[in-house]
Amino acid sequence: MKKIAVAIDGPGGAGKSTISKAVAKKLGIIYVDTGALYRTVGYYARENGISVEGAKTAEKMTPLLDGINIEIKYVDGAQHVILNGEDLGDKIRQPDISMYASAVSSVPSVRAFLLEAQKELARKNSVIMDGRDIGTVILPEAEVKIFLTASSEARATRRYKELIAKGVEVKFEDVLSEMNERDHADSTRAAAPLKPADDAHYFDNSDYDFDGSVEYIIKLIEEKTGVKAIEE
Numbered sequence: 001m002k003k004i005a006v007a008i009d010g011p012g013g014a015g016k017s018t019i020s021k022a023v024a025k026k027l028g029i030i031y032v033d034t035g036a037l038y039r040t041v042g043y044y045a046r047e048n049g050i051s052v053e054g055a056k057t058a059e060k061m062t063p064l065l066d067g068i069n070i071e072i073k074y075v076d077g078a079q080h081v082i083l084n085g086e087d088l089g090d091k092i093r094q095p096d097i098s099m100y101a102s103a104v105s106s107v108p109s110v111r112a113f114l115l116e117a118q119k120e121l122a123r124k125n126s127v128i129m130d131g132r133d134i135g136t137v138i139l140p141e142a143e144v145k146i147f148l149t150a151s152s153e154a155r156a157t158r159r160y161k162e163l164i165a166k167g168v169e170v171k172f173e174d175v176l177s178e179m180n181e182r183d184h185a186d187s188t189r190a191a192a193p194l195k196p197a198d199d200a201h202y203f204d205n206s207d208y209d210f211d212g213s214v215e216y217i218i219k220l221i222e223e224k225t226g227v228k229a230i231e232e
């Protein structure tokens with residue numbers, strides 16, 4: 001199979017990661033979750049007693065980077081991020097780590113620190129990579145670029161249901177306001193803000209369910225690359 005790169009950008013809660021994971025499986029390529037890298041740096045900042053406000057500054061973050069070694073591994077197609085020898089697993093999925101990840105991602109030295117590892121994965125493998133700046137900065141040459149979004153209500157509802165299903169006690173209003181706050185921060189920051197690449201395909205999946213979204217994206221990839229799904 002020829003090597004391909006698919007870039008999926010968009011705000012939180014649009015289903016980028018679950019949809020990309022399913023698409024990767026159907027195409028037999030790897031799924032790269034770049035948010036996990038920012039979450040890992042955010043986790044390290046929190047472990048080192050940095051406040052969320054401090055995590056937005058180069059002054060606090062740049063010196064910390066020297067103490068961080070991140071490895072990305074794939075086990076049965078699932079991505080594992082290893083921080084200084086420790087597989088962090090779900091520790092990076094806590095809601096406060098989302099805020100830390102968003103905070104550290106606004107610091108240019110953090111973005112520069114994570115850049116090469118992301119590019120390297122796409123040089124070596126066929127990938128579907130999701131994030132905020134994949135089509136614009138990380139893989140500007142990707143054959144397929146999708147900006148995946150949905151209304152903030154639809155996205156907050158999905159995120160709320162996910163958290164409730166996991167047994168996390170949350171209020172819908174809090175999920176919605178945190179999502180709006182993070183969207184605003186991610187799209188207005190100076191360094192690699194969240195925005196569609198000029199040549200990205202805009203896909204609003206507010207009215208699509210999970211299977212419909214996967215099917216839509218598979219079709220687009222098949223059309224643009226000629227690669228065929230190996231599994232229906």
Ligand code: DC
Nearest residue numbers: 034035036038101102105131132133
């Ligand atoms: O996709 P996610 O929710 O796991 O991402 C967490 C944060 O990381 C998000 O708020 C912004 C940041 N991020 C980024 O700036 N660039 C990326 N390519 C991926 C994530």
